[in-house]
Structures are given as C-alpha cells and as structure tokens.
Amino acid sequence: MRVFETEALAARYGHVEALRGVNLHVEDGELVAVLGPNGAGKSTLMRAIMGLIANTGTVRLQGEPLPRRDPAALAARGVVMVPEGRGIFGPMSVEDNLELGAYLLGRGDPLFEERRARVLGLFPRLKERLSQVAGSLSGGEQQMLAVGRALMAGPRILLLDEPSLGLAPRVTAEIMETLGELNRQGLPIILVEQKAPLALKLANRAYLLSLGRIMAEINPREITSHDELSRYYFSA
Numbered sequence: 001m002r003v004f005e006t007e008a009l010a011a012r013y014g015h016v017e018a019l020r021g022v023n024l025h026v027e028d029g030e031l032v033a034v035l036g037p038n039g040a041g042k043s044t045l046m047r048a049i050m051g052l053i054a055n056t057g058t059v060r061l062q063g064e065p066l067p068r069r070d071p072a073a074l075a076a077r078g079v080v081m082v083p084e085g086r087g088i089f090g091p092m093s094v095e096d097n098l099e100l101g102a103y104l105l106g107r108g109d110p111l112f113e114e115r116r117a118r119v120l121g122l123f124p125r126l127k128e129r130l131s132q133v134a135g136s137l138s139g140g141e142q143q144m145l146a147v148g149r150a151l152m153a154g155p156r157i158l159l160l161d162e163p164s165l166g167l168a169p170r171v172t173a174e175i176m177e178t179l180g181e182l183n184r185q186g187l188p189i190i191l192v193e194q195k196a197p198l199a200l201k202l203a204n205r206a207y208l209l210s211l212g213r214i215m216a217e218i219n220p221r222e223i224t225s226h227d228e229l230s231r232y233y234f235s236a
C-alpha cells in the first residue's frame with residue numbers, strides 16, 4: 001500500500017529552479033532516505049511537500065491529493081516535518097514546546113496524555129527537563145525535543161530534514177536508533193541526510209537528489225562499500 005507520493009513536484013527561487021519534477025513514494029512501513037550534497041534541493045523538497053514555499057505538482061497521502069499551500073491542513077492530516085535546524089522555541093519550556101506540537105488537541109485530552117507519555121518514554125532525557133527552557137538543552141536534546149514535538153502531532157508520516165546536523169556521532173547514533181524504533185512501530189519516515197552511510201543503515205530505500213532532480217534510487221542492501229556510494233555521488 002502506497003502511503004505517500006509526490007508527482008512532478010517542482011519549486012523555484014526566482015530564476016533558480018531548485019526542484020525539478022520530483023517523483024518519490026513511500027510504501028506502508030517504509031523508511032525512505034533522501035541523500036544528496038549541499039544545495040541539492042533536499043530542504044526545498046521538504047518545504048515544497050509541506051506547502052511552505054510556492055510549488056507545482058501533486059502530493060498524495062494514501063491516494064488523496066493534499067492542499068499545496070496550507071501547512072496547517074497538512075499537519076491536521078498527519079504530514080509532519082522536523083525542519084533543518086530543529087525549529088524549537090528556545091525561550092519556551094520543554095513542556096510547552098511539546099504541547100505546541102499537539103495544539104489541535106490541548107492538555108487534558110486523553111490522546112494528548114497518551115502521546116505525551118509515549119514521547120517521554122522514548123526520550124527519558126526530556127522527561128527530566130520538562131520545565132527547563134528549550135534553548136538551554138544540548139544540541140542532541142533539542143533534536144529529541146524536535147522529534148518529540150512532531151510526534152505530539154500524531155503523524156501518519158514523519159519527515160526529517162538532517163536530524164544529525166551539528167551533533168556528535170554518539171548523539172546522532174542515539175537519535176537514529178530512535179527513528180529506527182519508531183519506524184519498526186509502523187511509522188513511515190522520510191529521512192533527509194547528507195551523512196549517507198548513517199541513513200542507509202536504517203533505510204528500506206533511498207533516493208539520490210542532485211541539482212533538484214532525483215538522479216538514482218538506491219537499494220541500501222546493494223551498497224556494500226563506501227566506494228560504491230561515492231560512485232553514485234560522482235555519477236549524479
């Protein structure tokens with residue numbers, strides 16, 4: 001069953017065509033990686049999907065076309081993104097950041113409490129820091145909060161834009177492990193990463209994006225060496 005797809009998705013910044021006719025899809029239960037060098041258009045792809053920038057083409061969730069420029073409607077349908085740079089609210093507490101993720105429910109709703117318990121179970125370090133302001137968390141903890149806040153929205157598909165950015169390898173490994181666990185629990189995920197080997201460890205499939213186009217679809221099981229991966233990059 002196809003959970004999610006884009007068809008001929010395109011976006012431009014002025015004269016710059018940053019995204020050109022991107023077709024990608026996510027099947028039920030898949031974790032799909034989007035790889036590519038700096039400036040390839042990965043964040044643009046995420047922003048176009050979420051309707052945060054002007055774009056053309058079609059995005060479907062479970063076969064239903066989604067509105068093109070209505071981020072709130074997308075969130076309500078369960079298309080949720082953790083943006084590059086995390087996008088948490090630094091001056092607000094961890095608790096309030098989490099609550100914002102579920103603004104459609106509000107405290108006291110049984111579903112709210114259920115989601116909150118699940119997030120704090122996944123990220124015990126957030127539980128110990130609920131009243132701390134988010135800006136004073138470590139980079140890794142901030143990324144955990146960003147993922148936790150996204151989960152509070154009850155995603156049917158989760159998009160992550162370079163969650164490893166600026167994090168130490170050990171912390172990155174911890175975050176990746178949690179993403180793998182969420183995916184095993186049944187959450188479809190699109191993971192944008194520049195650190196290809198990390199993403200390929202988790203991914204069922206991967207797309208290689210270059211100059212705004214998908215240049216290749218990669219089966220991670222067929223990539224056995226770093227050399228092979230470099231070949232993909234250089235041929236793209």
Ligand SMILES: Nc1ncnc2c1ncn2[C@@H]1O[C@H](COP(=O)(O)OP(=O)(O)OP(=O)(O)O)[C@@H](O)[C@H]1O
Binds near residue numbers: 013039040043084
């Ligand atoms: N707001 C903007 N205005 C003009 N050009 C932009 C804007 N944002 C991105 N671009 C350009 O669009 C292209 C794609 O950028 P994008 O941020 O999507 O790349 P990326 O793959 O996410 O890169 P990175 O790995 O560095 O995050 C780049 O050439 C970039 O310079």
Ligand SMILES: [Mg+2]
Binds near residue numbers: 044
């Ligand atoms: Mg980016």
